[in-house]
Amino acid sequence: MRFAVISDIHGNCLALEAVLDDISRQGIDQILNLGDHFGGPLEAGKTADILTKQKTMLSIKGNHDRFLLELPRAELGAWDGPAFAQLSKTHLQWVATLPGTAVFEDDVFLCHGIPTSDNSHWLDTPNEKIGMNLRPLADIERDALGFDFPVMLCGHSHVSRLVRLSDGRCVLNPGSVGCPGFKDTRATPYVMHTGSPSAAYAIVVRRNQGWDFTFRHVSYDHMTMARLAQSKGMQDWASALAGGWIS
Template identity: 45%
Template sequence: MKIAVVSDIHGNLAALDAVLADIDEAGADVTVNLGDILSGPLWVAETAERLMALELPTIAGNHERQLLELPRERMGASDAHAAAQLDDRRRAWLAWLPKTLRLTDEVLCCHGTPTHDLVYFLETVVAQPDGPGIRAATPAEARERAGTAMAGVPHAVILCGHSHVPRVLRLADGRLIVNPGSVGLQAYDDGPAHPHVVENGSPHARYAMLRRREAGWQVELRSVPYDAEAAARLAESNHRPDWADALRTGFVGRRAGVA
């Protein structure tokens, strides 16, 4: 069995189309979407329509929850931009998405962790004034976040997103945790409560391909080129220079809220 895993599209239709074309070329039995689908200053409505037509197995991320639950005045700029383009049909589609999904007997899908959509699974935010403020999670931290999810299942895989960082970690009990990275945004800064910066170092769209082998799961973290400049120009036209820098380079340049 081959599973393509996409996550954190954030309305970047150009990146999504490039990833879907790569998946089509590589071949997959199923493509699963781990959430954070529309929030951002890019192609919100177009991305929604593309995915609704594809009917991929899809779960909600924290931004889907925020779009449905928060009043507009409490939303950040990315959610507010997306909310303005949510008609009743698109909103109903987001509301229908589950928080987690058991894709197969061996594969569980979540956005952050199995119990919380805002917690990084494979990264840990740390107090680091002169650094990125984030590091790889230790096996003990990841095991605690996994809890009992898929415990005791031979060759179990937990698929997660949220941090935008492609990463694979095998727990001591054999559970495999896989983050495919982000299709749509390769760098961002977050805070202010726990300031940190995520940078993947190039504008490539990220996703993962899993293949079931006799001995377990083979994982390939893939990086796909696309027209990132077009996405950056659209972000700038929608008054998000921070996104434009991240889309062009995979690094944080201008920070959120800075002209």
């Protein structure tokens, strides 16, 4: 078994195209997609056009995908409002067909956040000063209770990370395809930045002796996306896309 894992595209069609090209060059056909396809000021419509044509991609919803379906348009906010405006009825119907979680080949569990919530971080906890810290193992394992799969996949934090649990199960976050940094201004504000503008994804291989995991960071025309964000008045997005940092 060999497959690619992508997550958190956030409307960045150029990053998605680069990642799909790189996956093809690796000779990989199967892609698992952990959601948050569109939220943000970039190219939600073009991203949806690409995703709805994929034939070998298993996709689930992320929290921003769910918001598009559940929230009144007036409440969608600075990320999801612009994305919603670019999506057609057909695009939204495709989002509505996606499950919140999924299982692939009996051994791989897919969720966006944690198994029971698409809006919680599994491997990381926000830190107001430095962005994200690795969560304590006991906390990660608590969220894995009742999910007996050798490999479990999550997104949401945009941080590429692999954690092996005490019993040998593994939890992997492939990182973000299209959003290498963001600012959260809710109850406890924090900034997350990866330090690189590259598009991130992961490759997973099952061998006789166990599972192998490879993180890949792909170059693409990130400055075009940065300028697009800047033109729409989204300075945080422009900064993250240009260099991987929130300035």
